[in-house]
Each structure stands twice: as C-alpha cells, then as structure tokens.
Amino acid sequence: MNSQQNKLPQQPQQPPSSIVDDDNWKSQLKLPPRDERRQTEDVTATEGNDFDDLHLKRDLLRGIFEKGYVKPSPIQEKAIPIALAGRDIMARAKNGTGKTASFLIPALEKTDPTKDVIQVLILVPTRELALQTSQVCKELGKYMNVQVMASTGGTSLKDDIMRLYNPVHILVATPGRVLDLAQKNVANLSNCHTMIMDEADKLLSQEFQPLVEQLINFLPQQRQILLFSATFPVTVKSFKEHYLQQAFEINLMEELTLKGVTQYYAFVEERQKIHCLNTLFSKLQINQSIIFCNSVNRVELLAKKITELGYSCFFIHAKMVQAHRNRVFHDFRNGACRNLVSSDLFTRGIDIQDVNVVINFDFPKHSETYLHRIGRSGRFGHLGLAINLITYEDRFSLYKIEQELGTEIKPIPPVIDKSLYAA
Amino acid sequence: MEDKFYKTNEDKFSWIVGLKVRIKTTSDEQFEGEVFNYDPVTTCIIILSDESTPAVVTQKRTVRIILESSIKEIKCLSLPTNTNSNTTTTTTPTVTSPSTTNKQNNHNNHHHQNNINNDLSLPSLNVQLIIKKQDEVIKKAAQKAMKIGVGVTPEAQEIFNSLSRTLPCDWSGENIIVLNEVKISSPYNIENCTGPENCKSIERVKKVLEAERKKLKI
Numbered sequence: 001m002n003s004q005q006n007k008l009p010q011q012p013q014q015p016p017s018s019i020v021d022d023d024n025w026k027s028q029l030k031l032p033p034r035d036e037r038r039q040t041e042d043v044t045a046t047e048g049n050d051f052d053d054l055h056l057k058r059d060l061l062r063g064i065f066e067k068g069y070v071k072p073s074p075i076q077e078k079a080i081p082i083a084l085a086g087r088d089i090m091a092r093a094k095n096g097t098g099k100t101a102s103f104l105i106p107a108l109e110k111t112d113p114t115k116d117v118i119q120v121l122i123l124v125p126t127r128e129l130a131l132q133t134s135q136v137c138k139e140l141g142k143y144m145n146v147q148v149m150a151s152t153g154g155t156s157l158k159d160d161i162m163r164l165y166n167p168v169h170i171l172v173a174t175p176g177r178v179l180d181l182a183q184k185n186v187a188n189l190s191n192c193h194t195m196i197m198d199e200a201d202k203l204l205s206q207e208f209q210p211l212v213e214q215l216i217n218f219l220p221q222q223r224q225i226l227l228f229s230a231t232f233p234v235t236v237k238s239f240k241e242h243y244l245q246q247a248f249e250i251n252l253m254e255e256l257t258l259k260g261v262t263q264y265y266a267f268v269e270e271r272q273k274i275h276c277l278n279t280l281f282s283k284l285q286i287n288q289s290i291i292f293c294n295s296v297n298r299v300e301l302l303a304k305k306i307t308e309l310g311y312s313c314f315f316i317h318a319k320m321v322q323a324h325r326n327r328v329f330h331d332f333r334n335g336a337c338r339n340l341v342s343s344d345l346f347t348r349g350i351d352i353q354d355v356n357v358v359i360n361f362d363f364p365k366h367s368e369t370y371l372h373r374i375g376r377s378g379r380f381g382h383l384g385l386a387i388n389l390i391t392y393e394d395r396f397s398l399y400k401i402e403q404e405l406g407t408e409i410k411p412i413p414p415v416i417d418k419s420l421y422a423a
Numbered sequence: 424m425e426d427k428f429y430k431t432n433e434d435k436f437s438w439i440v441g442l443k444v445r446i447k448t449t450s451d452e453q454f455e456g457e458v459f460n461y462d463p464v465t466t467c468i469i470i471l472s473d474e475s476t477p478a479v480v481t482q483k484r485t486v487r488i489i490l491e492s493s494i495k496e497i498k499c500l501s502l503p504t505n506t507n508s509n510t511t512t513t514t515t516p517t518v519t520s521p522s523t524t525n526k527q528n529n530h531n532n533h534h535h536q537n538n539i540n541n542d543l544s545l546p547s548l549n550v551q552l553i554i555k556k557q558d559e560v561i562k563k564a565a566q567k568a569m570k571i572g573v574g575v576t577p578e579a580q581e582i583f584n585s586l587s588r589t590l591p592c593d594w595s596g597e598n599i600i601v602l603n604e605v606k607i608s609s610p611y612n613i614e615n616c617t618g619p620e621n622c623k624s625i626e627r628v629k630k631v632l633e634a635e636r637k638k639l640k641i
Contacts, residue, residue, distance in 0.1 A: 049589060
C-alpha cells in the first residue's frame, strides 16, 4: 500500500477517457484488516458483480472499500441498481445480510452535497438503530461531503432544532421525532426525493403507521420510497397500493432463518434456568452474547444474577434513560463487555459482528420476535449459535415457531462443535 | 478376497458406511467424502462430498456413485461422526444435508457377526421440498432461456447480457426492455433509449448502457 500522497501529474496530452479509467486510486485506499471468517451463501450467492460494476461515484466507492466491504451481498447486488434507477422498492432479505448498505449506498449516490436541503429521509423504528445507521452512513460517505444527522425521541428537541440550522443532506430518524420537527417547520422535507423505511414491517405496525403516513404528506409529489425488512405482514399491501408506484419487489427470503445460525433448545424448569445459563457460560466459547428476556423486570433481575455468578454483563431495555441506553449500546458494540441482557428493544437491525451466541433465556411467543432475536448472531453470513431455554409452558410456542419459520430447532447436544459458531 | 470371511455379499462393505474416505479410481480420479451407502446388488458405493470452501460455508453436497470394481485405492480419513438425528420436533428435515445414523465406532471389527445389527437406516426425505427445488431449477432455466434474443446480432446479445447483470432486462423482438419501461432499439446506443413520459429510470439506464458499452469496447 502506497501511503504517500503520490498523485500523478496531470498530463495534458492524455485523452480524458484515460482519467476515467484510472485505477490508481485503489492503491491509495486505507483498507481495514480483511475479515477471514467463513461466510454462508446468505451473502455469497450473487451473480458475481463487484461494487465497481454498480456504476457508483469514485468517492463513494472509496468509502465502501475503506469500510471493509469487499463484494456486494445478494440483496445489495439486486437493490442498489433498482434504487438508483428511481424505482420504488419492497425488499425482503434475511437479517444481517447487508440491507443497510443496500439503501445507504443509493442514498449517498443520489445526494447532491452542493444543495443544502434534506434530500433523503431514512426512517427506523428504534433510537439505537438510528444511531447505528447514521454512523454507517457517515463512514460510507466520508469522502462525499455529505452531512448526516440522526434524530430520535428521548433526546433534546432543542439540540435537534439547533442542528437543523446547519446543512443536513440525509436525515436518519424515528418517525415521531421527525414528524414533530416537520410539523414545526424546522425540518423542511419538501426537497426530500427519497424516503427509506428500514424494518418496514415495524414502521407499518399500528404504533408507527399513522406517523409515517403523515410524514409522506410533507414529501414532494415526485418521490421514491424504499421498504426493507426481513418480514412483511399483510398491512404492507394497503400501504403499497396507496403510496408506492410500480414498486419493484425483491424477495430473498426463500427460507427465513440464517444458514449460518445453528439452533438448539434445552428443556428446563423455570428454577433451573440460572443454573443452565451458568453451564452454558462455562462451556461455550463466546465472543459476545446477547441474552433475551421477555420483560423489563426480568432483564434487570437476570443481569443482577449473572453479575453474582461472576460474569461481566450489561443490560438494556426500553425503560432506561436514553443516555444510559446510548452508553450501553456504544460500549457493548466496542467490546467493553462480553454479555448483554436485553429486552426485545435490541432485536431489530442491531449489527454487532462479534456476537456469535444468542440465548433466549425466556422463549418468545411469536416467530417474528424469534427470527429477529436469533438474527443478532451470524451477521453478514458468518456462523452463530442460538440456544433456547424451554419450559413446559413454552412447548407449544416452540412447535408453532418451528412450523411458521420452516426451521429446525434441535435438542442441545452434550458438546457443541466449536466450528459451528466460533471462527 | 476369501469368501469365508463373509456370510453374504451384503456384509462386504456395509461396515464402512459413515466413514470419511479418500477414494482413488482406476482412472486415477480422486474423491473425498463420507460413505453414504453401499448397494450390494449393483456393487456401488455412494459418497457424499462437502462443497464448503475455506471462504464459504454451504450445506450443498455432491453425491457420487462409484462402482466397486473401479476403485483402485481407498483410504480412511476419519471415523464416522455419531450424527444424532433423534429430534422430537423435527418438521422440515433438510434434503441438502442427509446424515446416516451409524453406531459403529470401530471399523476394524468387521470380522464379527454383529455387523448385521448396525443401524443403517436412511434419513427421511421431504418430498415436498424436493419437488419445490425441482420447480425452482426448471423456472430458473426457463428464465435463462428467455434472456436469449431471437434474430439479434451477437453484439446485441452481449449488450443485453452486460446490462442484465444489474438491471432487469427482457427481449421484445429486437428491442431490449429494461425495468419493464425503457426500450432500447437497435443499434442500442444511448440515443436509442425511449421511455414513457415522466420515466424516472431512463437517465440511469442511459448511464449504465454507456458505461457497459465502454466496458465492452463497442
């Protein structure tokens, strides 16, 4: 790697096309260490395109490669060209297979940094996901002079208002906050040519859909709407008919669960769960783990018990003060702690590459919840492990979820092969 | 090989089911995999090979049927893994990773009579899944056939192939239809692109077409 700024002198005799074909810029890239872990076909089964084949701006390509992206995943290969062609999209792809880059890359490609108006609105259902998405967007667009802002509930409205006096090109937000800003005429969405809905099935749930529909009224008539999710319920159909024009459908969900995540259950009594968890901690080779409980109280009780057992852990749930939530999210992502006890606040879209084990301390009642929980490991086609503690009362939920997801959850073996989940 | 060691021909190779082996054939081809089955009637050994690579994990397996008499050399790589398929709530057995249940842990005791009692049961197959996969393969082949233009020049087909790597393309006679709305007529330059009024995608299609033509050096 040539770290010096060795720019070639401009030769006036060179035809302009040779400048376009210049590939010397690649040798100047500051690439991160290559991730040598094996991946599954969830992210490798493509037509063979590279990012160069997607006809992107060079400054964006620089950001993509320096973020460590090597080749597009199937959803990226399919969605990016259609998004750049201006079509509305409904895209389904498995958790952790590259949906975020599928919409951030076209968002950045279409943004004109010389126009100081909000051009892209990215809606996400949780505050943590807004922070994460805006961070990835800034990293991908670091050479493009694009201003990215994250705006969520639970933080100071005044800070957001002050921020919007400065240029913002891409706004990543939860629906309630951005609707508030739009109604106060602080966020001007009349030049927003693209709206992206990540975890769109959640954004079209009863809680969020009215807010989203009100937001659309602030957008210009000529706009593009992109929907991304792992699951699309029936409610999407009416939304599609009302708000999308000739939506292009991309479905990469022939099966629902990740190929790289091995799923086991352990049949236990409620009072045995702590002991079982202790055994798992001592036997498994955990990089980082997320342990899910079904209520806020149980999250805090379990976190306390785990600490008493002598293991390090953080916990996070929806009733925590937002500043604490942000701190836990940031520190856990940076590896400050090995285990995180969480409510379902922390299921959708959260991308932490080092999480290789998910434990359902409490088994979820719905297959959608189960799907998103175990999608926290096995990120981007890597291997992961999901272990479910099943009580007698959970047995019907186990059967139902297995049926609905078309997956197999096996009894936990005495010894788990490390090559199944540890790099 | 002396016949007196075997009660029937059926016993000859059944003890190797489940072993991971490397087989060299009389034509010096070499295969590695797990012995899935031995058929005494046809005297064939069925080998399952894992298609994973150092970079990609996959559940796909290659099935090879090898005639016993064509085997020149066979080397045992590892003993059978005791794959436990005993699940109480299995609902969708996978057809891409069948496993054998083989309790035989010592392949050297093939002289003993208890070989007959080995559990050589075959895994269950989900016929619906198999039919679904068959339909998908046929559908993909049909789609691939539709991508071949009739009565067009090789250059035109090359442009079509190049465009359709990233944008959905169909033939309509000699015209390339992109995204169901942009028509590219012969000779397929950017000035030959037309679309409906207010067509959002035509500018992007032109840009991609120009870049792909440059790449093809047309």
